[in-house]
Amino acid sequence: MAKSSEARRIPIIFAILSFIAANSYLSAFKLTRSDYSEEDLGFSSPKSLTKNATVVVIPNNSFQATAIASEHSFSACLLVMDDNHRLPEWLAYHYYALPLRHVVIASDPASRNPLEIPIKWFQLMNITIWEDKDFLPRDVDLLRKPSDTPDERRSKNIRRHTYLLHQCSIHLKRLNRTWTAYHDIDEYLTISEDFFSPDNPRFASEEEFFKATSPIPNRTAFMSEPGFVLRLLQKYTNEPNITSPTHDDLSKTCFHAPRAKYSAVESPRELTQKGVPFYINADRLDTLRYRYRTTRRKLDRNGLAKGVIDLSRIQMQKIGAWSLVHRPLPYYCTKRTVVWNYGHIPLGIQHYLGSLESFSYRSDGNTKRKGWYQQAFITDGGPDDEIRPWIQGFCDSVGPTLALELLKGAGILPKKVDDYNSAINSTFGL
Numbered sequence: 001m002a003k004s005s006e007a008r009r010i011p012i013i014f015a016i017l018s019f020i021a022a023n024s025y026l027s028a029f030k031l032t033r034s035d036y037s038e039e040d041l042g043f044s045s046p047k048s049l050t051k052n053a054t055v056v057v058i059p060n061n062s063f064q065a066t067a068i069a070s071e072h073s074f075s076a077c078l079l080v081m082d083d084n085h086r087l088p089e090w091l092a093y094h095y096y097a098l099p100l101r102h103v104v105i106a107s108d109p110a111s112r113n114p115l116e117i118p119i120k121w122f123q124l125m126n127i128t129i130w131e132d133k134d135f136l137p138r139d140v141d142l143l144r145k146p147s148d149t150p151d152e153r154r155s156k157n158i159r160r161h162t163y164l165l166h167q168c169s170i171h172l173k174r175l176n177r178t179w180t181a182y183h184d185i186d187e188y189l190t191i192s193e194d195f196f197s198p199d200n201p202r203f204a205s206e207e208e209f210f211k212a213t214s215p216i217p218n219r220t221a222f223m224s225e226p227g228f229v230l231r232l233l234q235k236y237t238n239e240p241n242i243t244s245p246t247h248d249d250l251s252k253t254c255f256h257a258p259r260a261k262y263s264a265v266e267s268p269r270e271l272t273q274k275g276v277p278f279y280i281n282a283d284r285l286d287t288l289r290y291r292y293r294t295t296r297r298k299l300d301r302n303g304l305a306k307g308v309i310d311l312s313r314i315q316m317q318k319i320g321a322w323s324l325v326h327r328p329l330p331y332y333c334t335k336r337t338v339v340w341n342y343g344h345i346p347l348g349i350q351h352y353l354g355s356l357e358s359f360s361y362r363s364d365g366n367t368k369r370k371g372w373y374q375q376a377f378i379t380d381g382g383p384d385d386e387i388r389p390w391i392q393g394f395c396d397s398v399g400p401t402l403a404l405e406l407l408k409g410a411g412i413l414p415k416k417v418d419d420y421n422s423a424i425n426s427t428f429g430l
Contacts, residue, residue, distance in 0.1 A: 074098035074230060075180040075311075077168035077328075079161050081108035082362040083185045084116050086354075088410040089285050090185050091121055092403075096394040097190060099227040102126040102177055104168045106135065108160065110144045111362075118408045128171075135167035136160070158325060166323035173311045173319070179230065182328045183306040187349045188287055189229055189257055191219055193386040194297060194343030201298055202344060212246045216346065223389040226397050232346055249345050253313045254332040256305030258342040259349040264356065264376040265292040267383060275388050277395045279404065284411030286352040288391060293381025294353075300381075301341040302351050307333045350387055357413050 076094065080087065094100035102125060107115040109132060121127060136142065140163070142156045165182055172180055181189055194200060196213050203209040215235040216222050222232070236250045249255055266272070272282040272289055282288035295302045304326040318331045327333035342348050353359065359372045395403045 072230065073101035073178075073227075075102040075172050075177040076100055076104070077165050077172070077180065077182055078103060078105045078185060079108065079164050080105060080111075080115065080185050081157075082111045082113055084113055084409060085358065085361070085412050086185045086286075086410075087115075088118055088407050089287065090188070091117075091125075092394055092406050092410075093188055093287060093390055094181070095121075095125060095406075096226050096397060097188075097223075097390055098179075098181065098229045100125060100181075102128075102172070102175070104128045104130060104164075104171060106130040106132075106160075106164050108157070113414070116409070118406055120402065120405045124406075130164070130168075132160070135164050137163070161325055162323045165325070165328040166319070166321075169309070169311065169323070169328055170316070170319060173314065173316060176312065178310055178312045179233070180309050180311050181306075182308070182325075183257070183349050184351075186286070186354060187259065187306065187351045188387060189308070189347060189349050190387050190390075191216070191223060191228065191232060192258075192343055192346055192348035193219065193384060194260075194348070195346045197343070199298065200343055208244075212244050213346075220389050224393045224396075226393065229347065236346065246345060249337070250347075252332075252337070254307050254309045254327075254329060254334075254337075255345065256326075256333065256337040256340050257308055257347050257349045258305045258340045258344055259302040259351045260293055260295040260300075260342040260381065261302035261351045261375070262286075262290045262353060263292050263294045263378050264290065264353050264372070265379055267291050271383075275385070276391055277400065277403075279400055280391060280395065280407075281411075282391075284407075285391070286354055286358075286411075287350070287387050290352055290354070291383040291385060292379040293384060294375055294378040295342060296380045297382070298343070301339075304338050305340050306349055307338075308347075309333070361413055 074094070076098075078090075091100070091103075105115070105127065107129070115129065117127065132142065140159075142160045144153055144156060148156070169180070183189060195202075196216065196219050198206075198209060200209065203212060216232060222228050225231070233250055236247050266289060269283075271291065276282045276288060306326060307328045309329060309332060314329065314332060319329055320331055322330075324330060324333075326338050327335075353372065353375055356369070356372055356376070360369055398406065
């Protein structure tokens with residue numbers, strides 16, 4: 001009799017969830033672990049959930065959780081290592097900004113902690129978790145050894161990353177996905193304030209500046225609505241009356257988003273909390289906490305740009321046999337565009353150094369402390385709040401309760417693996 005009751009309960013739950021999603025009532029919906037089974041949430045692994053927890057612990061096997069993903073959305077390929085404290089902010093920002101609805105995540109086996117993701121994310125997007133066997137050739141072993149030198153560890157990381165980008169592109173192409181981002185866990189694709197500045201040296205005249213920037217007359221207002229990255233691309237590529245170098249740049253199958261680096265210099269709390277909902281602690285989010293740019297203004301850049309590709313326009317036979325970190329599909333991602341400076345196009349990537357604790361938390365972090373100190377206190381580009389509008393827009397779009405659930409664990413650095421469950425369940429807000 002109990003089994004029969006449970007059998008009737010599951011279809012009812014699915015009906016309720018579908019109704020809520022269709023009517024955008026997710027912000028008012030409260031899910032608890034005890035209410036639903038793994039099957040209700042779309043998991044294929046019965047070991048993928050911690051008991052009575054608000055996070056998903058990814059075990060040592062691959063799985064996919066499936067949610068509704070519109071073709072009018074972004075995908076991403078992401079490699080992480082000891083980045084549980086970064087992942088909630090990265091997912092929240094890109095869910096809102098791109099909008100990201102399909103992501104393939106691979107966790108470096110050198111990570112000290114298992115990959116953990118707030119459980120709510122598995123309702124909102126397709127998340128595929130890969131381990132090495134899912135994307136590395138059978139004869140390639142990139143596991144780190146105690147005897148590896150720093151250069152050998154770096155080489156293995158780059159090789160793992162390039163293999164992931166290559167296989168992830170093929171995987172997403174087969175799923176008929178479209179725009180796909182390939183940047184890292186400490187990078188955020190956004191609208192470049194520099195491009196829309198009248199001082200942008202790319203424009204030779206006011207007429208040229210007006211023509212290039214007219215599709216987005218108010219950048220801040222444009223960012224207050226979800227999916228502003230995709231909407232910007234549509235503005236520049238779909239409207240027939242726009243003819244400019246910018247239109248041509250963004251109409252490519254692969255274009256490169258230039259990067260700007262942000263240091264670890266902090267601002268007074270009244271500035272970091274400005275424009276942030278009162279229940280959100282800006283000190284826990286890198287995009288709000290760090291405002292000082294190391295990259296100088298007026299067409300400078302932080303290293304090479306990162307690729308953004310419309311996979312619906314590529315031919316499978318031209319994917320090739322290899323990828324590069326900055327040119328995921330070399331046939332489509334040219335050498336000329338990978339050196340674009342920040343402000344060259346309306347989109348750019350903000351690259352956050354983060355705190356010393358965050359930077360050195362990875363298993364190989366202590367060997368890189370010198371690199372952090374070399375960049376941490378540079379303020380050549382001055383402060384800005386270019387990316388700040390996202391947090392208010394995100395909270396407005398999902399509601400306070402869901403926003404706090406999705407950001408659980410953001411900015412939390414446990415001292416050891418056993419601390420993580422208690423840390424991630426702590427209050428996120430002020």
